[in-house]
Amino acid sequence: MKALLCRAFGPIETLRVEEVPSPVPGAGKVLIDVKAAAINFPDALVVQGLYQAKPELPFSPGSELAGVVLAVGEGVTRVKAGDRVIASVPCGAFAEECVADAAQVMPLLPGMDFDLGAAFVLTYGTSLHALQTIGKLQTGETLLVLGAAGGVGIAAIEIAKAMGARVIAAASSAEKLALCRQVGADETINYAEEDLRKRVDALTGGKGADMVYDPVGGAYAEAALRATAWRGRYLVIGFAAGDIPKIPLNLALLKERAILGVFWGDSVRRDPASHFVNMKQLAAWFAKGKVRPVISERIPLAEAGAAIKRLASRQGMGKLVVLPEA
Ligand SMILES: NC(=O)c1ccc[n+]([C@@H]2O[C@H](COP(=O)([O-])OP(=O)(O)OC[C@H]3O[C@@H](n4cnc5c(N)ncnc54)[C@H](OP(=O)(O)O)[C@@H]3O)[C@@H](O)[C@H]2O)c1
Structure with a gap:
């Protein structure tokens, strides 16, 4: 072969x-x-x-x-x-x-x-595990997705919409952002051209995003954490930009923000029962056309x-x- x-x-x-x-x-x-x-x-x-x-x-x-x-x-x-x-x-x-x-x-x-x-399985499994099991995203909350036109990013948009959240998609080109809109993003930010934090502030009336889904890291990470609301949650998904960010922890203290690590593959091994429940949920959403x-x-x-x-x-x-x- x-x-x-x-x-x-x-x-x-x-x-x-x-x-x-x-x-x-x-x-x-x-x-x-x-x-x-x-x-x-x-x-x-x-x-x-x-x-x-x-x-x-x-x-x-x-x-x-x-x-x-x-x-x-x-x-x-x-x-x-x-x-x-x-x-x-x-x-x-x-x-x-x-x-x-x-x-x-x-x-x-x-x-x-x-x-x-x-x-x-991998992209949708990761994003549901992150948003639901770890982040506990609630209906009506605002989610900021970085790298939103990538594999896990698109899955995060679709799943967050299925969970009733408002989604702000951030990516580096107009073409990528058009795809994000196509799969359900409510708002978009071109972070190659716009100030990520200022745009999130403007789109949330100064409150900030309730949750951030970050598979990118690098220079965007600190700006995204600063754009997170009081008691918001910041999901550490990956470092596609290459650099593992070093974050000043006063940003967590000052607004009681939670920085939450996500490691889907390890979680599947440690907690197969939760993975099974999540896959059933994803299968149901696929049948209804909510994720694809x-x-x-x-x-x-x-x-x-x-x-x-x-x-x-x-x-x-x-x-x-x-x-x-x-
Ligand atoms: N924690 C977990 O359990 C878990 C599970 C699966 C994947 N991951 C991680 O999630 C990340 C994304 O995975 P994926 O499969 O969705 O990748 P992907 O399809 O390539 O998406 C990654 C996105 O990152 C952005 N990006 C910014 N700077 C980049 C750079 N220098 N090089 C490449 N991409 C860059 C790109 O969007 P823009 O151009 O719009 O910025 C790209 O669309 C990876 O780091 C992966 O290891 C983690």
Whole structure:
């Protein structure tokens, strides 16, 4: 089978598609014919050796996919050959075949094609966990989303709207902000051109945002925290801008703001019951058309490395999906 291979941690450009032996599903594992696999920002970090988890070399990047079960290992009863499924894996999704832990495999939802299935669990799982489980977003509250046209950003907009919040989307271009409006954002801020804090103040009558969803970090983080209301919550999602911000803690003290860390992947391992409840909620919203991944690009496996590079260079919108059979 063909797979995008990382042979040494380093520049994304060194990734190559190679012919490798098909994986064999051991006990508790499921072998999947990959029909679609979505790119996420951490894929770019993993291949460069910049992520907290470092897979054994060589490996294929890619952590979420949808496809058809080819075979199951000993003891697997949840799924069988021929089932259409979604799977989360530590790595290995950018390949024609992939082995997943049976516990991380779920049926493709009714009305969902493989592309949407591949782009669903990680981004929507993260954003619901952040906004509901950690942030406890309430109906009528105002949420500021940074990097709002990215993968987790679009999911945060749609989920916050489904929860009855008012959403201010912040991103770096008019095209990105138009997409945010399309998926439900009430207000937009181009933070490449406008003063983030002043615009949030103006849009909230001086009160500030009740909650901030920040997958970007860098220089925007402090401005966003300053734009948070009295007793507001600031969700630390990620650092796509590269720098991990050092925040003056008096900003938390002065307005009794809460700075809340979010680590969805670890939470799924520690608290699978809550993850299951959240996935049921997301499935119900998908059935009602309230959440639906925005797929901006469909990419053949041979071009997956270049697409990971585009995402890491701020050129992606919504989700980029790799189609190994294209
Ligand atoms: N905490 C968790 O559990 C969790 C789970 C999933 C993902 N994450 C993190 O969330 C972040 C976003 O992931 P994603 O998959 O949604 O990524 P994405 O689709 O690439 O979106 C990231 C957004 O960040 C913004 N950005 C600002 N400066 C950037 C820069 N220098 N390079 C690249 N992007 C930049 C871009 O929007 P603008 O151009 O509009 O600024 C971009 O759309 C990542 O840091 C990821 O590790 C965390």
